[in-house]
Amino acid sequence: MPNLELPLVVLAILAGTLAVTSAGRGAWVAIALLAVTSSALEFSLADPSHIGLILRVSAIGIGLIITVPEGLFEPGALRHDLALRTLIATLRAHPVVVASAAAGLLLGLVPLALPIESSSGALRAAGVALLVVGLPPLLTSRFIEATTRAAVVTLSGTLLLRTSIFGALDPLAALAIGAGFACILLVGGSVASRIANAEEEQ
Amino acid sequence: MTVEGVLTAIRALFPILLALSSLALLPLIRLWRGRQHDDGAAYATYGVQILLLATSVGAGLAGAGYLSTLKISQITIDPSEPGRLLVLLGGIVFAVIVGAGEGRRAATMGQIALFGIAAIDLALAIPSGIAPIALLLFASLGISGAAASGKDDVGRARAVFRDLRTVSLLLPAVVIAEILRTAISYAAIDASYATPASLAAGTALGVSLVVIVAAGVFPFHHRLIKIFEALPIVGSLLVGVWIPSALALIVMSELSALASSITDPLGGAIVPGILLAGAATLIFGAVSALLHDDIGEIVGFMAVGNAGWLALAAAAALQSPTDTSSRLIVLPGILIISLFGLWLVSVRRRYRTTSISELGGWARHTGAHGIVLMAAIIALAALPPGAVLAARLNLLLLGGNPLIAIFAIVGQIMLIVAAIRLLLVGFTPQSQAVREVETRPLANLITISLIGGALFVAAAAAGWLAVESGGTGPLPPAPSVSPATSFAPGPSGEPSATPSIEPSPSAMNSPEVSPEVSPSGSVEISPAP
Numbered sequence: 001m002p003n004l005e006l007p008l009v010v011l012a013i014l015a016g017t018l019a020v021t022s023a024g025r026g027a028w029v030a031i032a033l034l035a036v037t038s039s040a041l042e043f044s045l046a047d048p049s050h051i052g053l054i055l056r057v058s059a060i061g062i063g064l065i066i067t068v069p070e071g072l073f074e075p076g077a078l079r080h081d082l083a084l085r086t087l088i089a090t091l092r093a094h095p096v097v098v099a100s101a102a103a104g105l106l107l108g109l110v111p112l113a114l115p116i117e118s119s120s121g122a123l124r125a126a127g128v129a130l131l132v133v134g135l136p137p138l139l140t141s142r143f144i145e146a147t148t149r150a151a152v153v154t155l156s157g158t159l160l161l162r163t164s165i166f167g168a169l170d171p172l173a174a175l176a177i178g179a180g181f182a183c184i185l186l187v188g189g190s191v192a193s194r195i196a197n198a199e200e201e202q
Numbered sequence: 203m204t205v206e207g208v209l210t211a212i213r214a215l216f217p218i219l220l221a222l223s224s225l226a227l228l229p230l231i232r233l234w235r236g237r238q239h240d241d242g243a244a245y246a247t248y249g250v251q252i253l254l255l256a257t258s259v260g261a262g263l264a265g266a267g268y269l270s271t272l273k274i275s276q277i278t279i280d281p282s283e284p285g286r287l288l289v290l291l292g293g294i295v296f297a298v299i300v301g302a303g304e305g306r307r308a309a310t311m312g313q314i315a316l317f318g319i320a321a322i323d324l325a326l327a328i329p330s331g332i333a334p335i336a337l338l339l340f341a342s343l344g345i346s347g348a349a350a351s352g353k354d355d356v357g358r359a360r361a362v363f364r365d366l367r368t369v370s371l372l373l374p375a376v377v378i379a380e381i382l383r384t385a386i387s388y389a390a391i392d393a394s395y396a397t398p399a400s401l402a403a404g405t406a407l408g409v410s411l412v413v414i415v416a417a418g419v420f421p422f423h424h425r426l427i428k429i430f431e432a433l434p435i436v437g438s439l440l441v442g443v444w445i446p447s448a449l450a451l452i453v454m455s456e457l458s459a460l461a462s463s464i465t466d467p468l469g470g471a472i473v474p475g476i477l478l479a480g481a482a483t484l485i486f487g488a489v490s491a492l493l494h495d496d497i498g499e500i501v502g503f504m505a506v507g508n509a510g511w512l513a514l515a516a517a518a519a520l521q522s523p524t525d526t527s528s529r530l531i532v533l534p535g536i537l538i539i540s541l542f543g544l545w546l547v548s549v550r551r552r553y554r555t556t557s558i559s560e561l562g563g564w565a566r567h568t569g570a571h572g573i574v575l576m577a578a579i580i581a582l583a584a585l586p587p588g589a590v591l592a593a594r595l596n597l598l599l600l601g602g603n604p605l606i607a608i609f610a611i612v613g614q615i616m617l618i619v620a621a622i623r624l625l626l627v628g629f630t631p632q633s634q635a636v637r638e639v640e641t642r643p644l645a646n647l648i649t650i651s652l653i654g655g656a657l658f659v660a661a662a663a664a665g666w667l668a669v670e671s672g673g674t675g676p677l678p679p680a681p682s683v684s685p686a687t688s689f690a691p692g693p694s695g696e697p698s699a700t701p702s703i704e705p706s707p708s709a710m711n712s713p714e715v716s717p718e719v720s721p722s723g724s725v726e727i728s729p730a731p
Contacts, residue, residue, distance in 0.1 A: 131374065138370055144363055151370035158374040162332075165381060172277045173333035180340035180373075187347035187366055194350075194359040 349437025379408025565628025
């Protein structure tokens, strides 16, 4: 498993970056990928019973299943939106976010002040990178669904940073945080649909 | 599981069990009465009121002793006295509010109240690490989402959206505070790092921010006002007052423990900053309450004033960790704003308006409403002088700044004046909106419960009943630094005498990023123009 750490970190950062830069199918798939990779990084070795991992992935999974817009899994459109060329074009359209992710990764790799010095470098790097990528849109975005995804990215980063220092969450905290992820996705989706309905009525 | 184990689980989880039972009970009542008698909504309201009162009685009987402490594997749920006290009073308060609110959605609001007080009880039963704070923050978000559902109101949706952003920002602040707190012990033995006092100041700032933002302390009051404007009163009270106050209890315990753990004075200007914010919030809330003419907004600004007291209490917990005054004022504050909420919902329901200009003579028309407001004013003034007034004065003394104390006293007096102004409007000649409403007989279940509930809550809030909240115990220290979770074995968790590198700026001081990331080709919904 140790050799999976680096690919998972890279995948998590890439998914987080795509979640805040793309829209529609690409963003939702990126959020799902981020949920799986960040949960695997957070829980896999520390928790032999995998309760935390199962709770987190199932909570985000339930939230996503209820929230994702209709027609997300239309094969043709999905293939187009997830094509490598489309993803690269999305990332190229947001150079500042990509640069932020890279800067966050490097910043996280450098051991900072104690107690961070004795923490896991890869987890810390992923955590800092996701925080740096997620916080700006969370603070400033006017789009509800984009803000919801930015919230998921920021929280994932926060929890990875915490895990790098303190270890995995205990089952009760994992349950609370998992419920929180689901709550963010559900409330974000419900607010978006309510405003859309109100605007349609107007 | 043994019979004793089952009984312990019931005692420990009683509020949450009753909240969950409402999910099955209320649809059954609606089905039973809806088909034949068409009064399903009214019976569902009675059902949820009974559940709220049962929660209250059950929490009182179960208490917070060792018989209610549930242990499942590594998980311990140990109900606290403040948690049980909040459930006991919350059940009564919300049963009366739901009764006064009446209407089609009253039962749903009662259900939301059941889950809200259950979340508070559970959070105060697990005072360890970030779990209770996360639980309360996410419960707040869930409750505001649920309270705003039911109609496509853009204002409500925007208020919930604001809450989503706030909650998502507060959790990173708590985690950063947790990291800084762990660093204090290292800084104490290694002079090349930040001093314990400055790290403690950072930790205090992080955890205080949770209360300051969640409770609506100036300059974060806007969220609270929007909540009171947009959400139904049960949701407003839970999200704007009850949950922030429960958070304040946890945070104050944490601040007390933090202040006790360092010998030097706290670094930075944290304490003066929080004191100033508290006094400014009280003055701001009071002046705004006097200047506004909408009773919903006025009650919102009263809640802002109460948030000022929470900030002053947080500062006092840092100044004098052993003094309990800071935790004594939390419960009266919750009950006072709940009384104003009860008055607001009953007046709004009766006269279908919230404008003062259209409510002339309301107290002469319905004396019961006048009694509720008078009870709220007496509780706000903490009369006759007793434990609550003494705790407030002690807080101001602990602050140690006469100017702040004068500002706070002036703010509190102005809040009382704003409430008296509402009462005086009730004795002016009756407006047309008031005259057109039928008079309800005094021997009416809603009126009796309104008066009885208001007097009980006012007595508890003013300190006539011996109700006090001792606050939760301090949060246990964060887990020791351990690289065990990493994939590759890391270095030892023990701090080195000579750090390998110079301390560098925090990870949060990262390079600038674009202030706004707009998703390409976005077809998403913007919340506000």
